Amino acid sequence: MDHFCPNCARFLGTEPVPQCPGCGHTIFELPGSGSPANGGLPELVPVCPPTESGPAYKCPFCSHMLTPLKNNVLSFELLGKEIPVGSVQALRVNLLKKTITQVIVEFDGWYCGTGHKFYRSARETVKEICPVCRGALVRFGTSVISCRRCKLSMTKDQMAYLKADDLLKDEGWTHWPQPLPCMDDPPRSEPAV
Numbered sequence: 001m002d003h004f005c006p007n008c009a010r011f012l013g014t015e016p017v018p019q020c021p022g023c024g025h026t027i028f029e030l031p032g033s034g035s036p037a038n039g040g041l042p043e044l045v046p047v048c049p050p051t052e053s054g055p056a057y058k059c060p061f062c063s064h065m066l067t068p069l070k071n072n073v074l075s076f077e078l079l080g081k082e083i084p085v086g087s088v089q090a091l092r093v094n095l096l097k098k099t100i101t102q103v104i105v106e107f108d109g110w111y112c113g114t115g116h117k118f119y120r121s122a123r124e125t126v127k128e129i130c131p132v133c134r135g136a137l138v139r140f141g142t143s144v145i146s147c148r149r150c151k152l153s154m155t156k157d158q159m160a161y162l163k164a165d166d167l168l169k170d171e172g173w174t175h176w177p178q179p180l181p182c183m184d185d186p187p188r189s190e191p192a193v
Contacts, residue, residue, distance in 0.1 A: 048182035080160035097131035
C-alpha cells in the first residue's frame with residue numbers, strides 16, 4: 001500500500017514511516033496513545049486516497065474538493081514610520097519617506113471552488129529595504145539599520161513588521177494545523193443539544 005504524508009502529500013513509499021523526511025510531520029500518534037488491543041502501540045493517522053494532484057482532501061467548511069498549491073510564495077512590502085531622507089534648502093523643507101520592510105512568505109496550501117483557502121505552516125523571510133534607492137540595508141548592532149549608498153540610518157523601531165500568519169490571514173488564508181478531512185469520510189452529524 002502506498003503511503004503519503006498527511007501534511008505535505010509527499011510520497012513516503014510502501015512501508016509506513018513515523019515521520020515525513022520532507023516536512024518533518026509526525027505521522028504516528030504519540031506513544032502510549034494507541035489502543036490496548038495492539039499493546040498500546042501508536043496507530044497510523046488516516047491518509048486520504050491519492051489523486052493525480054495529491055491526496056483527496058475536502059474543504060472542512062463546504063465539503064468541496066480541495067486543489068493543492070505547492071511552493072506558493074507571496075511578497076509583502078510593509079510601510080513603517082516616516083524618516084527624513086534629505087532637505088531642500090531653498091524651500092526650507094525636509095523630504096520624508098516611509099521605511100520599507102519586505103516580508104516573503106512561502107507556504108503550501110489548498111483552496112476549494114467556493115473560495116476557502118487553507119495552509120498548514122508558513123516560512124517567512126524578512127528584509128529591510130532603503131526607502132530611497134530600494135537597496136539592501138546593513139545592520140549595526142541590534143537597533144540601527146543603514147544604507148551605505150544613501151548614507152541613511154534608521155532604527156529598528158521605525159520599521160514595520162507583521163507575522164506571516166497575520167499577513168496570510170489578511171489575504172484570506174485560514175491556518176489549519178490539524179489534518180484535513182478526506183473526500184470519502186462520512187459527513188459528521190451535529191451533536192444533539
